[in-house]
Amino acid sequence: MxxxxxxxxxxxxxxxxxxxxxxxxxxxxxxxxxxxxxxxxxxxxxxxxxxxxxxxxxxxxxxxxxxxxxxxxxxxxxxxxxxxxxxxxxxxxxxxxxxxxxxxxxxxxxxxxxxxxxxxxxxxxxxxxxxxxxxxxxLQREIINVEIIPMEKFTKIFSMDVHPTKPWIITSHFESHFCIWNYQTKPQELVHEQKGLPFLTASFIEREQWIVAGTAGDRKGWIYVYNYDTWEEVKNLKAHNASITSLAVHPTKTYVLSASHDYDIELWDWKKGWKSAQTFKGHKGSVYQIAFNPKDATIFASVSQDKTIKIWSLDSPRSNLTLAGHTSKVRCLDYFSRGDKQFLITGSDDKTAKIWDLQTNSCIKTLEGHTSRVSTVCSHPMLPKVMTGSWDGTVRLWNSTTFMLEGILNFSLYEVHALRCSITEDLRRVMIGHKDGLVIMEVDHEGNFVVAGSRGNTI
The missing domain is CATH 2.60.40.10 (Immunoglobulins)
Known part of the structure; x- marks a missing residue:
């Protein structure tokens, strides 16, 4: 035809x-x-x-x-x-x-x-x-399953983290501040807003009741630590010579990784007074995101402006492995498993996401369809789905077994900057950070994404 x-x-x-x-x-x-x-x-x-x-x-x-x-x-x-x-x-x-x-x-x-x-x-x-x-x-509706927090009073969301036990999301806003939201309340409650410094990234450290945040702009390269019960400043230190782009908290040890536009990755040990325990060098451009391997936290991965993905061990300043295949800057990554096998998903300015088999250290699938950079990726911890968010304003849902496209979401909020999932015993949420708003979307008990009001429509 x-x-x-x-x-x-x-x-x-x-x-x-x-x-x-x-x-x-x-x-x-x-x-x-x-x-x-x-x-x-x-x-x-x-x-x-x-x-x-x-x-x-x-x-x-x-x-x-x-x-x-x-x-x-x-x-x-x-x-x-x-x-x-x-x-x-x-x-x-x-x-x-x-x-x-x-x-x-x-x-x-x-x-x-x-x-x-x-x-x-x-x-x-x-x-x-x-x-x-x-x-x-x-004039009436029983249930609203999609909540949107407008960002008209804030600059665009740059990063996002979800508290493992409290119904809290922390959002860092481009060269501005960070906010904590209670996503369980309706309407969502602004728990705290930390102003005064240009925070580019922020994460929870639940074991200490802390928030660790990295700065950009005129105050670039600093790490600040706050107690989120009292909002007292616990620590500040000069960590990098350029803006801090990503932070990763070790799941069991007293370690925090920081990545920067200065091409370096640093390992900090808060038990030893926030002394640097290791410097990781090897990237030839800005490091955009880092993440610990959830199956082996002595290993972490990084993605960079130099178009590569590197795998590192905490005990060595040099990378164990370099993966190459994207044709432009690699912006984001996430680990996920399928049975006994482990994979990475990465997103790039080349408008694609790639699936990497960590057993063969090879790209087994390229996910295509976005019309702008893939700025954030996320694997769902409960469902066989991976998600990709793009500056084209859409989130794409892919089956993590077949890697087939299962759906496209467009909330009409411009660029997508961050994706995160939260699962507690009774609460299942997917959070999507856009330029113009934060979307909180439910996942029902059968594992479907609930995407439309009181009608209970799912995909």
Missing amino acids: SQETARSTEHLAIHPLELRFLFEQNNLITWALYLRNNTDHRFAFRLVSGSPDRYYDKGLYGNIPPKSTYTLFVRMRGWQQPAPHKDEFVIQSSVMSDEELKDIGQVRADIDYCNFFSDVKEKNAHSVHEVTLQAVFE
Whole structure:
């Protein structure tokens, strides 16, 4: 079937055709729209509101690979009174070739998608399929399974960590400060905000009731430690000659790893007065993220601007192994297991994520589809899923056994900067840090991602 024929005969499956927004005075209101591509073609889509002043219009466009589901979250602004009438949306869709996808830029994607549909319509009006959706306003709803904390008062999220026992998330904000949120309360409670220093990364040390944070900007290269019960400063030290990009806390020993734009990784022992226990050298560019191996915490991994992944032992200043294959800066990593085998997932500015088999030290799969840098990756500790977040504004869900794409989430909050999971006995959450907001999404008891309001829709 030719592309033009496909454009005129095949369509996206759209559900629901009625978007039901809960009225909450002056609060952000969200509803999910499911777009299912059952064809063998890639589809582009664009959602246009008939009342643009009532809705956020960020990221209401994208492309959907064959045989996959895309979940688009539509956000309505808070109002004093519910709307007196129904609103309408029009969703445009059309088959898009791989060559046409290359014309979509990272900076002006909204304009590029608008131009794409204008060009397709000009060539053949029947090639663009349009569906009208109704927006309805409710005064009551039993359950809200997706919570969004707007970041309008804060700079973009740079890093995120989850407390292992308390319902707390810590977010560091680009060259600004860090915040602790209680994700169990509704609405989510700001527990503490630490201002005054440009913190780029922050993590919990539960055993000591501490927070360890690394600085950037004018105060670059410092580590600060705070007691999160009293908020007294426990320690500060000059750790690097450039901004600190990542921190990793050892699960059992009194160690903290720090990585920096100065190309080095340092190991600090707080039991010995925060003395440096080892300096790890070998990267030829900024080190963006570090992580301890959860099966053997004498080992850790790092990713770098130099396009490589390195595996290290705590007792040696030189790396044990270097993995190469990305064609641009490697930004993020996470360990995960599949049966008895252990893997790494890494994300890069080359718009891909790669799966590395740590038994054969080789790349066994490249995950493609993002249209901008892959800025964060995360393996789910309970489900057979890995997640990739990108500056294209989407989170992609992949099966960690087959590595097939299972779904795409777009919360219309611009770039994705951080992904984390939290599992306690009764609470299961996935946290997604965007430029414009923090998303808290539930995972139900059957292991499904709950992504839409009181309807209990799952993927």
